[in-house]
Amino acid sequence: MTTTTIQYSTPHVDTITALLRDRYDLPEPLTVRFLRRGFNDSFEVRTGSKTLGVLRLSGSRVSPESVKSETNFLAFLDKNKLPIAAPIPTHSGELSTQIETPDGMRSVVLFHYVDGDEPGHHSAEDAKAQGITMARIHAAAGTFPHWNVGGHRLDLDHLLHHPLASVLALELLDDVARKSLSALASRLSSAVAAIGGLTWVRCHGDCHGGNARIARDGPLKGQAIFFDFDDGGPGFLAYDLAVFLWSVSLQREGYSQWHAFIEGYRSVRPIDPIDLEATHLFVPIRHFWLLGNYAIKTVEWGSELVSAKWLARQTEYMLKWEQDKLLPSVLLTPS
Structure with missing residues (x-):
């Protein structure tokens, strides 16, 4: 029997929803929508009609150490009142977590939603x-x-x-x-x-x-x-x-x-x-x-x-x- 090796996978929104309920303290009802696949996978996280945040599932090029350094820096900027999308901690206080996918362990960060307009190309x-x-x-x-x-x-x-x-x-x-x-x-x-x-x-x-x-x-x-x-x-x-x-x-x-x-x-x-x-x-x-x-x-x-x-x-x-x-x-x- 041929063994299937997975190069790249994207978890179903139900898997992401289950992860959020298991590791974060978020209000119900939760809805997750897949936004895009790029260098990372991004998911919109909503409760009712309100967008809570965006979950980023890191691609293979990003190491857990890099994510830890990034989120620590973002937490520092947020504490100092800089206008950035800060990470939302898990219920245990971690700024990032991981999920096992068919192509290996991948880092997960849930960011606060940033409201506003995309910068104008001519502004x-x-x-x-x-x-x-x-x-x-x-x-x-x-x-x-x-x-x-x-x-x-x-x-x-x-x-x-x-x-x-x-x-x-x-x-x-x-x-x-x-x-x-x-x-x-x-x-x-x-x-x-x-x-x-x-x-x-x-x-x-x-x-x-x-x-x-x-x-x-x-x-x-x-x-x-x-x-x-x-x-x-x-x-x-x-x-x-x-x-x-x-x-x-x-x-x-x-x-x-x-x-x-x-x-x-x-x-x-x-x-x-x-x-x-x-x-x-x-x-x-x-x-x-x-x-x-x-x-x-x-x-x-x-x-x-x-x-x-x-x-x-x-x-x-x-x-x-x-x-x-x-x-x-x-x-x-x-x-």
């Missing part, structure tokens, strides 16, 4: 609010005793070298394309190393605009509330800022949001000129990170996720960014 006001929240988080993180400990260290190995290796391991690219991609990674790595003295902070890691909500009423009105810190950890400040710039660059509709984001950040916390300049280099490095994570997920999502043609388009984007010298006249921010 400078919403971009500024995100810059303010990020600066407040970075400032608060400086007093977090374990800010430099985490499952991820957002250094060049994590952001650039390992992702490149994952892409090349797919063996989709011909020799010319492989050499081109590798040479670009080498140039970016050398350029970052040549700067020296870049600031390190506790990074959110994924502040691209979609992982925030703008509160339209209540005590947090006008503020950007952040969630999805699972790609965070100690790393380059320039990278954490650059993720927003990267998202704006993909919109190809001007950089007014980037200017507003930086204006908001600077209203709370200064940015060293070398860190701000380095954001330009970290835009393609962020893209390498994304390609590497897609490459890793092909075993779960299928080989059609990443093709040679798709990789060629991504490489073209990064080379164009490099060739244009990061559009210095457009990206120049007011001093």
Whole structure:
């Protein structure tokens, strides 16, 4: 008899409901709805007509140690009144738990629901609010005793070298394309190393605009509330800022949001000129990170996720960014 090996599974909502009733003190009646499958699985948790929270079932790339570091940091931020989606403790006081699935043990975190609107793609006001929240988080993180400990260290190995290796391991690219991609990674790595003295902070890691909500009423009105810190950890400040710039660059509709984001950040916390300049280099490095994570997920999502043609388009984007010298006249921010 052939043994079935499970690569990736998603528990039924009844299983998630049973877990919630067993491990959390939540009001009844509980309803669970599957929201999405991505790098993690997400479930909406409701009681009656009220949304209580969102349960995240971590994917294979996230270790329990990383989740523990993340949730401890979030609890610290919540205690200090930062606008974030805080974890809801289990009835035994744990900020995360685990569930056994056919593909192995996976971490579970239940987060408070974040009410508000998704930031507008053309709203400078919403971009500024995100810059303010990020600066407040970075400032608060400086007093977090374990800010430099985490499952991820957002250094060049994590952001650039390992992702490149994952892409090349797919063996989709011909020799010319492989050499081109590798040479670009080498140039970016050398350029970052040549700067020296870049600031390190506790990074959110994924502040691209979609992982925030703008509160339209209540005590947090006008503020950007952040969630999805699972790609965070100690790393380059320039990278954490650059993720927003990267998202704006993909919109190809001007950089007014980037200017507003930086204006908001600077209203709370200064940015060293070398860190701000380095954001330009970290835009393609962020893209390498994304390609590497897609490459890793092909075993779960299928080989059609990443093709040679798709990789060629991504490489073209990064080379164009490099060739244009990061559009210095457009990206120049007011001093």
